[in-house]
Structure formats: structure tokens, C-alpha cells
Amino acid sequence: AQTVTQSQPEMSVQEAETVTLSCTYDTSESDYYLFWYKQPPSRQMILVIRQEAYKQQNATENRFSVNFQKAAKSFSLKISDSQLGDAAMYFCAYRRNTGNQFYFGTGTSLTVIP
Amino acid sequence: KAGVTQTPRYLIKTRGQQVTLSCSPISGHRSVSWYQQTPGQGLQFLFEYFSETQRNKGNFPGRFSGRQFSNSRSEMNVSTLELGDSALYLCASSLGDGGPDTEAFFGQGTRLTVV
Numbered sequence: 001a002q003t004v005t006q007s008q009p010e011m012s013v014q015e016a017e018t019v020t021l022s023c024t025y026d027t028s029e030s031d032y033y034l035f036w037y038k039q040p041p042s043r044q045m046i047l048v049i050r051q052e053a054y055k056q057q058n059a060t061e062n063r064f065s066v067n068f069q070k071a072a073k074s075f076s077l078k079i080s081d082s083q084l085g086d087a088a089m090y091f092c093a094y095r096r097n098t099g100n101q102f103y104f105g106t107g108t109s110l111t112v113i114p
Numbered sequence: 115k116a117g118v119t120q121t122p123r124y125l126i127k128t129r130g131q132q133v134t135l136s137c138s139p140i141s142g143h144r145s146v147s148w149y150q151q152t153p154g155q156g157l158q159f160l161f162e163y164f165s166e167t168q169r170n171k172g173n174f175p176g177r178f179s180g181r182q183f184s185n186s187r188s189e190m191n192v193s194t195l196e197l198g199d200s201a202l203y204l205c206a207s208s209l210g211d212g213g214p215d216t217e218a219f220f221g222q223g224t225r226l227t228v229v
Contacts, residue, residue: 037220043202045220091157098212100145101170104157 002027006105013082021077023092031097036077040088087112118207118221126227132193135224139207146188151202195228
């Protein structure tokens with residue numbers, strides 16, 4: 001079974017600084033997708049970034065980038081130039097190559113300090 | 115383009131009652147998945163529907179059921195409510211059946227409180 005682990009329940013970062021959120025996962029499959037979702041107080045899950053396991057290049061979306069280490073089954077999220085609006089709960093998620101079932105980590109609550 | 119719509123947004127029910135939650139996916143999307151979110155258990159998968167067929171089901175008791183209609187709208191039903199069913203129920207809508215071009219869009223959820 002697939003499991004996703006986020007070992008940092010809470011993180012904080014100064015505004016304009018950089019923070020890295022950690023995520024590890026366990027799977028026996030070779031093709032899969034990894035995601036970081038953001039859940040602000042409004043509760044709506046918003047996709048931050050996604051990574052296809054078959055791609056070696058790390059995904060980047062503006063200030064958000066990932067460090068994908070397939071052999072180590074690690075998928076960390078780096079947020080650069082942190083902004084107040086980045087404060088939220090961040091969930092790491094795994095999805096198999098087929099179907100739309102997500103396996104979520106327990107989340108990391110990010111606080112941005114002005 | 116309208117997003118994923120979940121109704122109602124808030125619900126208070128009494129133990130033993132049953133409840134039906136609704137999810138309208140993005141127009142054209144054929145897949146709907148449901149998740150239960152609680153502080154203690156986090157986000158747990160309930161079930162996934164694609165073109166009216168249940169594709170996967172999570173580890174929940176039979177009191178939890180769902181269905182998908184021909185217009186892709188989905189409902190989930192919880193019978194004989196227990197206090198532990200209090201949670202945020204999230205619905206996710208996807209265009210296809212997984213794969214590289216499928217992204218999931220989430221609704222704002224239904225907050226169910228069982229008293």
C-alpha cells in the first residue's frame with residue numbers, strides 16, 4: 001500500500017525567506033504522480049505543484065519548486081521569497097498512474113512571519 | 115468556468131440520522147472522488163467514481179455509500195450517523211481516468227457535525 005509521510009507538523013518562515021517542507025512516500029510502483037496541495041483557512045485544496053515520476057527534472061512553478069529524489073522516495077517542496085499569502089496547511093500527495101485516488105500525508109502547517 | 119460545487123456547505127445532524135452530500139464536478143469532468151478530513155485521521159479516501167462506475171473504495175464501513183449520475187454529479191450518503199463521522203467531506207473532480215493529463219480540482223467541502 002502507498003503511504004505518504006510528512007514529518008513536520010508545523011513550520012514557520014520569515015516573510016521573503018525560503019522554506020523547505022519535507023515529504024517521503026512508500027510505493028512499489030514505478031509510474032506515479034506526486035503533488036503538493038495547499039489548504040488555506042477557506043478549506044479549498046489548491047494545487048501548488050505536481051511531479052511525474054518518470055521525469056527526472058524537478059518541477060518548478062514560479063516561487064515553488066520541488067526536490068524529487070525517486071530512489072530515496074523523497075519529494076520536498078521549496079518556497080522561495082515567502083509571502084503572507086503562503087500561510088496555509090500543505091499536503092503532500094501520491095497518485096498512481098491510473099485512477100484518481102490520492103494518498104495524502106498528514107500535512108504541514110506553514111506560518112509566515114511578517 | 116464554474117468550479118467544483120459541494121452542497122450543503124454546513125450540516126448539523128443527530129446521531130442515528132442519515133445524510134446525503136452532493137458534489138457537482140466541473141463541466142465535462144467524468145471522475146469524482148470523495149475524501150473525509152478530520153484532525154485525527156487527516157485526509158482519507160472514501161470512493162472514486164468514473165462514468166457512473168465506482169472504481170475504488172476506501173476502508174470505510176458500509177454505512178458510507180455513494181453514486182454518480184449520468185451528468186457526472188455525485189452524491190455520498192452516510193446512514194446511522196455516529197459522532198465520529200463529524201468531518202469535512204471533500205469532493206475532487208477530474209477530467210479523465212488518471213494519467214498524465216488529469217488534474218484534480220477540489221470543492222470547498224461540506225462540514226458535517228454530528229451531535
